[in-house]
Amino acid sequence: MARIEDYAPIVGKGEVESIKELAEHVKGAKVLHVNATKFGGGVAEILSRVVPLATSVGLKAEWETIQGEKEFFFVTKKIHNALQGDGSVFLDEEMMRLYLETNRRNASIIRDDAEVIVIHDPQPLPLIENKKGGKWVWRCHIDTSSPNIEVWSRLSGYVRKYDAAVFSLERYIPKDLQGMRVLIDYPTIDPLAVKNMQLTPTEIQKVLERYGVDPERPIVGQVARFDPWKNPTGAIDVFRMVRNELDNLQLLLIGSFALDDAEGEEWYNKTVKYAGGDKDIHILTNLDGVMDKEVNAFQRSFNAALQLSTREGFGLTVAEALWKGVPVVGTKAGGITLQVIDGVTGYLVDCIEEAAERVKILIKKPWLARELGYAGRQHVKLNFLITKGLKNYLRMHIDLVGK
Ligand code: UDP
Secondary structure, three states, rough: OOOOOHHHHHHHHHHHHHHHHHHHOOOOEEEEEEOOOOOOOHHHHHHHHHHHHHHHHOOOOEEEEEEOHHHHHHHHHHHHHHHHOOOOOOOOHHHHHHHHHHHHHHHHOOOOOOOOEEEOOOOHHHHHOOOOOOEEEEEEOOOOOOOOHHHHHHHHHHHHOOOOEEEOOHHHHHHHOOOOOOOOOOOEEEEOOOOOOOOOOOHHHHHHHHOOOOOOOEEHHHHHOOHHOOOOOHHHHHHHHHOOOOOOOOEEOOOOOOOOOOOOOHHHHHHHHOOOOOOOOEEOOOOOOOOHHHHHHHHOOOOOEEOOOOOOOOOOHHHHHHHHHOOOOEEOOOOOOHHEEOOOEEEEOOHHHHHHHHHHHHHOOOHHHHHHHHHHHHHHHOOOHHHHHHHHHHHHHHHHHHH
16 A cells, blocks of 8 residues: 655655644544445545555544445435436435435444544435534535535535535535535545556556457547446547547447446446447446556547546546546536646537547647646646645644644
8 A cells, every 4th residue: 555655756755744744733533434335436436545545644544335225325326416416306205214214224333433524425424413523524526516406405404414514616515504614625536546557558558458449549438437427428429420530439438337326237228229339439347347457558548538527526537537648528517627627638628519529639639639638647746636635634634623
């Protein structure tokens, strides 16, 4: 596991020293993170890296996940969709009962001696009912800028019981949280994780060949869960438009099945159907053995990365691509706009046609793609690396419990 000193060659010794100094103030403090899954999606990705790194600077950080039946995750995915703006979601009494009851059954994961308890996303939100001591933080990773009001109003009472709430963007803060301590924090990626570490050209080539992707032809790809908000079929539309002109193009759609995502299978099947057996569209998942190293290799092979989400809390996949020097063509959704600076680290687009035009340009002008990719890496280095995330966490911890 990485130690904080290992990051000095990337972020500089001064930054590492300032993190160690901050950490001194909270040495030995017990912190508990709770989310809904150990695998799949951005939150699991962040916690799998941040918790060990926090431990390495002296915190006693732990990570627990709540357990639930399939029906519970069906309800929580509905809640997730509603908070992202799906107005058609209605939570009936039975759904609410299941949601609250499952959380009640998970009460034992809360350790009474934790000084800070960070609850991630809506699935374990009602655990706050078990608050005895410590400071409780609700870390919301999704875009709550225009939530389904009816569903939000059933949850906001729980949020208000927390000592603080943290969002990824200022405009995600629901208006009715006035008076509460609310913070903004950007998610971050770990440059030393297998997902992001440097790979040799041979390693990349081997992964491509293993999955029948031609390393000598242009590749465009989107890494994302199979989910309506991620718009995998839009990526296929872009591919088809570009291929009308560049007929040797290949598309990679890489998506894992998150254990807490009840819609994954349905959207995977929809995507496969939409691809219609096209041999140049490669749809691959963790069930095909695509894990961190493979995702890393695929991202590095892209001439351009796509992120066509209609809603995106942050989009770690964007930072991951940019860190690898790959420009991103993304929609103007949520966190994508923080990371893709139009014409600098990639292109922000309004529609499929525009995305296709931008992808064409990036394939035809490799020098331009290189320039944008280089700027993207610098942008991530300055703003979205795990060292910054840890530093912000330490500041918040000190702010909540004192030194
Ligand atoms: N991811 C992965 N394999 C896949 C698809 C996604 O490991 O096949 C990872 C991806 O690299 C990123 C995370 O899952 O680290 C997704 O985080 P993001 O913030 O982009 O989206 P979320 O799934 O949380 O909405």
